[in-house]
Every structure is written in structure tokens, then in C-alpha cells.
Amino acid sequence: xxxxxxxxxxxxxxxxxxxxxRCKPISGHDYLFWYRQTMMRGxxxxxxxxxxxxxxxxxxxxxxxxxxxxxxxxxxxxxxxxEPRDSxxxxxASTKVSRTDTQYFGPGTRLTVL
Amino acid sequence: KNExxxxxxxxxxxxxxxxxxxxxxxxxxxxxxxLQQHPGGGIVSLFMLSSGKKKHGRLIATINIQEKHSSxxxxxxHPRDSxxxxxAVWSGGADGLTFGKGTHLIIQP
Numbered sequence: 001x002x003x004x005x006x007x008x009x010x011x012x013x014x015x016x017x018x019x020x021x022r023c024k025p026i027s028g029h030d031y032l033f034w035y036r037q038t039m040m041r042g043x044x045x046x047x048x049x050x051x052x053x054x055x056x057x058x059x060x061x062x063x064x065x066x067x068x069x070x071x072x073x074x075x076x077x078x079x080x081x082x083e084p085r086d087s088x089x090x091x092x093a094s095t096k097v098s099r100t101d102t103q104y105f106g107p108g109t110r111l112t113v114l
Numbered sequence: 115k116n117e118x119x120x121x122x123x124x125x126x127x128x129x130x131x132x133x134x135x136x137x138x139x140x141x142x143x144x145x146x147x148x149l150q151q152h153p154g155g156g157i158v159s160l161f162m163l164s165s166g167k168k169k170h171g172r173l174i175a176t177i178n179i180q181e182k183h184s185s186x187x188x189x190x191x192h193p194r195d196s197x198x199x200x201x202a203v204w205s206g207g208a209d210g211l212t213f214g215k216g217t218h219l220i221i222q223p
Contacts, residue, residue: 033211043200043213056210091157100145100164100204105157 004106006092012112018080021109023092024073031099034067034077035091037108043091048099049075055099082113116141116205120214128222133188135217137201140182148175148186149200151216157200160186191221 005024013019025032033048047057052069060067064083069075079086089108095101117140127133137146148160161168161175163184168175172191177184188195201214 042215043202045211045213048210058210089155093157100162102159102162103147103149104159108155108157110155 004092004094004104006090006106006109008109009107010110010112012114013082014114015083016081017113018078019082019086019111019113021077021090021092021111023075023077023106025075025092025094026096026104027073029094029096029104031095031101032069032075033093033095033103034075035093036088037091038088046077050099079111082111084113087111087113116143116203116212118201118203118212118214120199120201120217122217123215124218124220126220126222127191129192131191131221133191133195133219133221135186135199135201135219137184137186137203137214138182139203139212141205142179142182143203143205145204146177146184147202147204148184149202151198151200153197160199188219193221193223196220 007022031050034046035043036046037043046059047067048055049069065079067077089110091108092106093103095103119138121136146163150158150160163175163177172189174187198216198218200216203212
């Protein structure tokens with residue numbers, strides 16, 4: 001298997017623009033997670049899905065952030081409008097059966113908002 | 115919300131030394147993860163623990179549920195072990211997954 005795939009790997013945008021990050025989990029994995037990592041706050045769980053259904057979005061910072069999982073092989077994290085404080089590395093991860101299983105991380109998307 | 119503390123924050127050691135990284139948390143959990151983040155930024159899951167002890171190669175992870183504490187040990191450390199090691203815990207209810215700040219480990223040849 002190719003592992004968790006994220007795109008783009010790097011994104012530079014200007015404040016106010018819409019940003020869409022993409023993730024393809026490992027085939028057959030039931031759970032998908034979105035994380036954000038910054039120097040100040042470290043790693044944070046933003047939202048996770050089970051069988052395409054959002055289970056816990058309490059980590060989503062504000063209404064500018066939204067996430068969808070239209071099918072088992074694709075998820076998006078959208079920021080609209082983007083702000084400089086959204087600059088971070090965003091990771092996607094998946095697990096096979098339960099939320100506490102071993103997590104397989106994607107390579108991350110480094111987002112810079114100017 | 116569960117508070118996760120890791121120690122030490124930074125550790126520099128010589129090749130071959132035995133390494134211990136600690137993780138303490140404040141509220142009972144259902145599972146604990148140890149993650150390794152390489153200098154290039156990639157994250158790898160090393161262990162998932164709910165009780166007892168696990169071993170994989172030169173890495174050993176233990177957890178004491180009563181004391182709310184876990185340790186990650188590296189035997190015969192090697193420069194390629196240089197990385198940030200992150201502890202994360204799944205709490206019950208709405209707390210979700212909480213991360214420690216990480217331990218930055220450097221192994222010098």
C-alpha cells in the first residue's frame with residue numbers, strides 16, 4: 001500500500017484566500033484524523049471521522065475551518081478565509097479498526113499564509 | 115482536559131547509552147501512543163499501549179495505569195535514533211487525543 005497520501009505538500013497563500021488540503025487514507029482503514037502542528041502549540045487533533053462520519057470536531061479552531069469525507073478514500077480540510085496564524089503543518093492519519101489503534105501518518109502539508 | 119507532561123524536554127547522549135523518556139498524564143486513559151518525529155518532519159507511530167509493556171527491537175515502552183505514567187526506553191542508542199519523541203493519550207469522553215510537547219533527543223556518535 002502507498003500509505004497515507006496528502007496533497008499539496010507545500011502551500012503558500014495570501015491572507016483571505018481559501019485553502020483546501022487533501023488526504024487519501026490507507027485503503028480499508030475506518031478512521032481518519034486531521035492534525036495541526038505548530039511550534040507554539042505542538043500537535044493538536046482537529047477532527048476525526050469513522051466510516052466517513054465526523055465523530056469529534058471539538059478541536060477545529062473556528063468556523064473558518066471545515067472538513068469533509070465524501071467517501072472512504074478521500075477527505076478535505078478547508079480554511080476560508082485563511083489567516084497568517086493558520087500557518088502550520090497539517091497532518092492526516094488513518095487507523096484500521098478503532099480510534100486507539102496504531103496511527104499511520106501522511107507526510108503532512110506545510111501551509112504558509114502571508 | 116487531560117494534562118500530558120513529558121520529561122526531559124531535551125536530551126543529548128552518547129551513542130550506546132540507555133535512554134529513558136517519561137510521560138505523565140492527569141486523567142485516566144483508554145490508550146497511550148508513543149510517536150517518533152524525524153528531523154525531516156515525518157511522524158511514525160512506535161507503540162500503542164493500554165497496559166503493561168511492549169518491545170520492538172531496541173525500543174521498550176511501559177505503562178503504569180495506577181500511577182498515570184509511561185516510559186519509553188531505547189537500548190544501545192544510535193545517532194539514527196535522534197528525533198522528537200511524542201507521547202499522546204486517548205482519554206474518555208470528549209477529551210479526545212491529547213499530546214505532550216515532545217522530547218528532543220540527540221545521540222552523538
